[in-house]
Amino acid sequence: MKKEINHITSDALERAQQTLRNGDLIGLPTETVYGLAANALSDKAVAKIYTLKERPRFNPLIAHFPNAAEAQKYVHFNEWAKTLSETFWPGPLTLILKKKEDCGISLLATAGLDTLAVRVPAHPIAQLLLQGLEFPLVAPSANPSESLSPTTAQHVKRSFPDLLVVDGGSCTVGLESTIVDLTGNIPVILRPGLLTKNDIEKALLLTLGDKAESNVIKAPGQLKRHYAPSIPLRLNIKNLHEGEALLSFGPHTFTARKEINLSLTCNLEEAAGNLFAALAELDSSQYKGIAVMPIPNDGIGLAVNDRLNRASA
Known part of the structure; x- marks a missing residue:
């Protein structure tokens, strides 16, 4: 069925x-x-x-x-x-x-x-x-x-x-x-x-508190390693290694065997929406790893980088 x-x-x-x-x-x-x-x-x-x-x-x-x-x-x-x-x-x-x-x-x-x-x-x-x-x-x-x-x-x-x-x-x-x-x-x-x-x-209408370190996990998404592909993930790259696929953000001069751009216009909301689908497409044994260009760490960029940091842990 x-x-x-x-x-x-x-x-x-x-x-x-x-x-x-x-x-x-x-x-x-x-x-x-x-x-x-x-x-x-x-x-x-x-x-x-x-x-x-x-x-x-x-x-x-x-x-x-x-x-x-x-x-x-x-x-x-x-x-x-x-x-x-x-x-x-x-x-x-x-x-x-x-x-x-x-x-x-x-x-x-x-x-x-x-x-x-x-x-x-x-x-x-x-x-x-x-x-x-x-x-x-x-x-x-x-x-x-x-x-x-x-x-x-x-x-x-x-x-x-x-x-x-x-x-x-x-x-x-x-x-x-x-x-x-x-x-x-x-x-x-x-x-x-x-x-x-x-x-x-x-x-x-208030200022939020800072997240404290705790041994008690009160919510999902708190584990150090999470959201991870099966091949290595390298963040905030300045150069490409041989055999890597590229997860790019905005305009650049890299030439990769395989590339997906999260947002050509550097739109963080668009990048967030494309993140997991892009990683899934690049997650293949034909590549030695995934190289990720820097993502601004503000606004929703904080969420994108949170997922990437846990994925690369």
Whole structure:
């Protein structure tokens, strides 16, 4: 039986929803990256995510909801959460909040913590799926742990050929969501994304705190090595080595055997959207490695460099 949905008919939507109700996994399109989705209330379903991805059990997951009202059934919203959700949801923003007692979210999904990461995705197919379900979904990126995040259904099928994948086209954002921890005395960005520090500070009318070193992982994307291709990645290059493919940014004078330019016009948002798809295309044993030109480390460039630094670790 073919396990890919290319058009969202009512029958296809019901098939995907029923797969989730049965405790199985699907590949879910979102505006950020494709997620490996499961019923967030089911220990067995959530365990399948960790097993399939070979993901460390101490690395918590993000719960996805159709709207903020549903999210508030599971976590304690403070004033910061209300402001940010009203400003940026649905969209590429995840909030870390204290979970409610007996909220029903699998302890596997929270890695046993008293906090929960919550998001309302903007992708229309993700919204349709969530609105028709009786439970929220956890949905980490649909790839083996530490490897490149998928931004097309084809990327997911390459990693998990037997998985039912809902094909929602290429992800429009192309990077995982910005994660903001709202459980302390001042909000802190734990993972940069399309929404920048400046965006969050403007919405909250305050200066964000600095991320502190901690042995407790409260959100995804904190491991030193993550988002990695199978061949070496060399950053901020000044020259090319023989046999390397080139991941370029803007105009340049390099001549490479294979090149993908993240943005000819030096547009950081365009570069972010192209990053994972470009790395996936260059990730081939026919090259000795991938050489990456410098990316400005401001605005969304912080998020791009965060992914590249973890990919090269």
